[in-house]
Amino acid sequence: MSKPDVAAALAAVDAHLDTFVEELQQLCRIRSRRQEPEQMVATAEFLAASVGRWGGTAEVIPWEHSHPYVLGEIGGGERTLLHFNHYDVEVEPTGDDDRWISPPYAAEIHDGRLYARGVADDKGALMSRVHAAAAWRLSGQEAPVTSRYIMEGKQWLHSPGLGSFVRAHADRLTSDGTLWENSWVDEQGRPLLKLSEKGVLYLRLTATTLTRELTSQNTALLPSATTRLAAALASLQRPDGTVTVAGFADDARVPTDEERELLARLHFDGDFLRARAGVDSFIGGLDDAQAAVEIRTRPTLTVAGIVGGDNRDDITLGIPATAAAKVEIRLVAGQDPERVLRALGKHLADGGFGDIAIEVMATSSPSATDHRDPFVSLVADAARRVYGAEPVIEPYTQWIGNQGVMGGRPIVGVGVSRADSGVDGPNENILVEDYRMGIKHVVEVMAAMAVDR
Numbered sequence: 001m002s003k004p005d006v007a008a009a010l011a012a013v014d015a016h017l018d019t020f021v022e023e024l025q026q027l028c029r030i031r032s033r034r035q036e037p038e039q040m041v042a043t044a045e046f047l048a049a050s051v052g053r054w055g056g057t058a059e060v061i062p063w064e065h066s067h068p069y070v071l072g073e074i075g076g077g078e079r080t081l082l083h084f085n086h087y088d089v090e091v092e093p094t095g096d097d098d099r100w101i102s103p104p105y106a107a108e109i110h111d112g113r114l115y116a117r118g119v120a121d122d123k124g125a126l127m128s129r130v131h132a133a134a135a136w137r138l139s140g141q142e143a144p145v146t147s148r149y150i151m152e153g154k155q156w157l158h159s160p161g162l163g164s165f166v167r168a169h170a171d172r173l174t175s176d177g178t179l180w181e182n183s184w185v186d187e188q189g190r191p192l193l194k195l196s197e198k199g200v201l202y203l204r205l206t207a208t209t210l211t212r213e214l215t216s217q218n219t220a221l222l223p224s225a226t227t228r229l230a231a232a233l234a235s236l237q238r239p240d241g242t243v244t245v246a247g248f249a250d251d252a253r254v255p256t257d258e259e260r261e262l263l264a265r266l267h268f269d270g271d272f273l274r275a276r277a278g279v280d281s282f283i284g285g286l287d288d289a290q291a292a293v294e295i296r297t298r299p300t301l302t303v304a305g306i307v308g309g310d311n312r313d314d315i316t317l318g319i320p321a322t323a324a325a326k327v328e329i330r331l332v333a334g335q336d337p338e339r340v341l342r343a344l345g346k347h348l349a350d351g352g353f354g355d356i357a358i359e360v361m362a363t364s365s366p367s368a369t370d371h372r373d374p375f376v377s378l379v380a381d382a383a384r385r386v387y388g389a390e391p392v393i394e395p396y397t398q399w400i401g402n403q404g405v406m407g408g409r410p411i412v413g414v415g416v417s418r419a420d421s422g423v424d425g426p427n428e429n430i431l432v433e434d435y436r437m438g439i440k441h442v443v444e445v446m447a448a449m450a451v452d453r
Contacts, residue, residue, distance in 0.1 A: 006447045008139040013439050016138055020131040021432055023050060027123050028107035028116035032089045040067040040153045043087050047151050048072065054134035066161035067153030071172055074133040076143030077450050082175035085126035088153045089118025099426035113429040120417035124430045125182040126151060128416050132442035144450030148175060158200060158362035159402050166405050177375040177449060178406060183415040185434060186267050191383040191391045194413030195376065197401035199331035199366035201340055204359040205232065210321035218319060225323040226308040232353040233303055233325055240283050243301045245347040252299050253334035259395045262371060266392060268292035296396035299335060302328045330400055333368035365404030371395050375410035382444035386437055414441060
């Protein structure tokens with residue numbers, strides 16, 4: 001294969017940007033909400049058609065515990081670049097729809113920004129990968145690498161069907177490098193390259209003390225489920241959030257000095273977070289530099305919700321027979337969800353709470369790519385050429401995901417949004433100019449992979 005004409009492919013991005021943005025708007029107008037299965041199918045079919053429109057092949061594949069997957073490929077050079085993205089647009093919490101400057105699914109452009117639910121997470125990043133391959137064809141060239149696409153519409157947050165899907169289609173998901181979901185440009189205009197995701201162990205703990213609720217005149221004689229559950233939960237962590245489960249973080253990977261230097265370069269807007277949360281300081285009095293490290297490298301346990309007893313707005317007299325709590329554990333690289341689950345179970349049993357039932361609601365393994373991997377350097381060099389700025393390497397992130405399913409290969413997260421794109425609230429948006437730059441970044445990655453043999 002002759003040396004790719006990168007300048008021609010980049011020029012094609014500029015020449016066809018309006019077409020690319022219009023297609024992204026069409027995608028964003030589909031309500032890709034996990035609660036609306038017909039819309040999820042419509043989204044998958046749109047994406048498969050888009051890959052076909054730009055010269056590739058794709059199929060929509062129904063799968064257990066999932067909305068349909070889309071597997072696609074746009075042919076090119078011998079080396080392969082895998083793009084992993086999701087097309088559902090659910091985030092938690094979403095904020096109020098009436099605070100949008102235009103309806104969430106109108107996909108309107110205002111002052112150079114495209115506003116739509118899911119445009120920043122993750123439809124913009126997803127389509128930028130398709131349009132990067134398209135740019136090569138539009139410039140009259142075969143793409144220098146073959147692009148492979150896995151697009152998922154999670155039925156639940158933790159993608160319970162992903163592992164079996166990847167195993168069943170492993171031959172179609174091999175790659176020489178993988179670009180993962182999303183990232184952004186920071187406040188200083190520096191592209192952020194994400195190299196990890198946390199895992200999750202999501203549990204439901206249930207206390208049952210009686211066969212039925214009885215009047216509270218018997219409280220001196222009978223145990224309350226809410227009291228028992230509260231005591232069990234209190235045993236798991238101190239008031240400052242420190243987890244007290246023995247061995248909880250034993251296997252957590254400790255950042256190296258070099259990784260800490262990388263973390264120190266990350267911008268962390270503590271004032272924004274404190275103002276948004278309505279607090280004056282972080283737990284433990286952490287400053288912003290310390291917070292930037294803690295939020296990424298410390299495994300955490302969150303009691304996400306508690307139910308039990310009669311919560312009607314009335315005076316009620318009863319002893320709760322059952323009570324339950326959702327517990328979210330975020331795991332960092334090195335931790336095994338099964339081992340942490342065993343440690344928590346032993347902790348409860350040793351503390352006299354062996355009767356507390358533990359249900360696993362969701363699980364995924366953490367993952368991390370070594371920042372010294374050659375593919376990371378390749379993606380970083382491509383970013384320098386496009387953005388004219390030094391990229392920021394993020395060796396650890398606070399996000400939970402499913403990178404662990406794709407373990408054993410270099411994975412780098414790149415994207416088309418910004419830190420203020422509002423992915424977890426009203427007015428989610430991306431700059432149209434950032435979309436242009438994100439496509440060009442992937443074009444440069446493709447070209448570099450072809451010559452970096």
